[in-house]
Amino acid sequence: MNFLVLVTLIRVVAQLFIWIVIASSLLSFFLPPYHPVREALDRIVDPFLAPIRRVVPLAGTLDFSPLILIIAVDFLSRVLIAIFTGLS
Secondary structure, eight states: OOHHHHHHHHHHHHHHHHHHHHHHHHHHHHSOTTOHHHHHHHHHHHHHHHHHHHHSOOBTTBOOHHHHHHHHHHHHHHHHHHHHHHHO
């Protein structure tokens, strides 16, 4: 199997998901909760943020769960890429 294609796919999906998390976080400051774009992004991101929000408390009015999710996705993608490049 060509692991280079799999590594590229992992890298692209991880980066796309990170950008979706960033867009969702930024749009939460500007768009109302029931805006269609924000609802669509929240449907994608919220299932991943909910477990983090249960563990990590809010720091005043700041929510660090998107940052933790971005770090986790980046770490997981790097681990998977290292595994697959080690196999090739």
